[in-house]
Amino acid sequence: MKYVLMMNFKVAGWETNNTGTWPPEDIKANIDFLHRFHKELAETGELVSHQGLGGPETIKVVQARADAAPVVTDGPFPESKEFLAGFWVVNVDTPERASQIGARLSALPGRGGAPANIPIEVRRVREDSDERT
Numbered sequence: 001m002k003y004v005l006m007m008n009f010k011v012a013g014w015e016t017n018n019t020g021t022w023p024p025e026d027i028k029a030n031i032d033f034l035h036r037f038h039k040e041l042a043e044t045g046e047l048v049s050h051q052g053l054g055g056p057e058t059i060k061v062v063q064a065r066a067d068a069a070p071v072v073t074d075g076p077f078p079e080s081k082e083f084l085a086g087f088w089v090v091n092v093d094t095p096e097r098a099s100q101i102g103a104r105l106s107a108l109p110g111r112g113g114a115p116a117n118i119p120i121e122v123r124r125v126r127e128d129s130d131e132r133t
Contacts, residue, residue: 002048002091002125003098005105007118008082011056018055022111029109037105041090046101048089056083089125098122 009018019027041047059075075083088105092098102120110116 001093001095001098002089002127003095004123004125005088005090005098005102006084006121006123007086007105008121009085009118010082011077011080014056014083017111026109026111026113029113033108037108041088041101046090046092046097048091050086050088052086053084055085056080059083095122095124098124 019030022030038047038050056075056077059077061073061075061077063071063073065071088101090098090101092101099122102122106118106120107115108118110118
């Protein structure tokens with residue numbers, strides 16, 4: 001079963017509290033954790049894909065319209081409380097394993113090396129064999 005693990009950051013305070021504002025040793029600890037995390041999941045065959053995403057200032061929303069050019073809105077969006085910062089797709093045997101991986105990711109090192117405890121949304125990826133609802 002495939003699951004997507006989605007990491008969301010708060011929009012409020014992003015400009016002054018994103019990882020780029022951290023001391024170099026905290027950035028290194030965070031990146032080193034992610035490299036080990038990805039390597040371990042790849043070695044177990046559970047990692048399908050992962051991507052970090054740009055900050056809220058890089059977001060655009062595109063909406064088609066029936067009789068006109070699409071509407072493109074630039075971010076960041078003040079009405080949003082969170083934005084998707086990155087995602088991982090894992091292929092695991094049980095929902096519990098997906099949650100275990102999400103919990104480990106949640107505890108990646110944050111500022112000062114303390115566990116960040118970032119909420120990770122864990123959602124099953126629909127597959128062609130899934131019943132249509």
